[in-house]
Amino acid sequence: MTELRVAHTSQLDPAELAAARALLYDVFDDMSEDDWEHALGGMHALVSDGDTVIGHGSVIQRRLLHGGRALRTGYVEAVAVRPDRQRQGIGSLLMRALEDVIARAYDLGALGATDEGAAFYRSRGWRPWRGPTSVITPTGLVPTPDEDGSIYILPGPVPLDLTGHLTCDWRNGDAW
Template sequence: MTDIRAAHTADLDPITTKAVRTLLWDVFEEMPEQDWDHCLGGIHVLAREGAELIGHASVVQRQLVHGGRALRAGYVEAVAVHGDHRRRGIGGLMMAEIERVVRGAYDLGALGASDVGAAMYESRGWQRWQGPTSALTPAGVERTPEEDGGVFVLPVDVPLDLTGEITCDYREGDLW
């Protein structure tokens, strides 16, 4: 039986935090420190079977600009399921909890998807952003054409023009 639990970063004990870091390193074969930092400070959804951590996803607050408005976004990070437990619906269970948090606390959900993950997000109602992507950087707003087509959103209450421009706030490392 898979147990799904949500907890804020502040409520993770050191053993759980280390287990999450180890899982992410194993699944992604490497986890740069900046990417690790991106998944902290928000809500973590943990999937366990018994004492074993087999899955993780987190949602952190970011600000996105679209249509002349600053939007409070629940940005999804570090979605991972241990290789021995894939294709059993665990990713979907974790995303259901992430989506509950997004719908209850944010104007929209957003994430940058890999080619492998895109199908799961689309099947759950996430929509591919079709317009140009940009980032607010210390040098000003800069286009991020390498991210075009890889950003997905989960609309909540704010009308979105998926063909318009969307700009994310700045952070070290991967901007999206």
């Protein structure tokens, strides 16, 4: 029987964190320690079947700049479902929990979608950002054209121009 648990990083025991990390490294060939670090410090949604974690996603707080405002953003990270359990509604269960966190705590949601995941996010109401993207680095503003078209937004109460400029805060590893 599958069970969903939503908890802050601080509420997960080391075994739960290790199981989530192992799942991500199993699912993604290019998973890095920076990617794992990006998934920490916020709310996690874990789906387990007995003692086995079969799905994970997290939402962390980031600041995105748009239209002259710094927007409190629930940024979705590390969404994965064990390959033999995909297409069984587990990803939808994870995202429903994360979207609820976003709706209750943030101005908007955002994520970087893979080509494989983009249709799934669009089907849930996430909208592609059509404008240029950039990152604020320690040396200044740097365009991120390789990310253009792969950033998705879950609109909230703040008006957005999806063709405008969107800038993320700096972090190690992938900016988006």
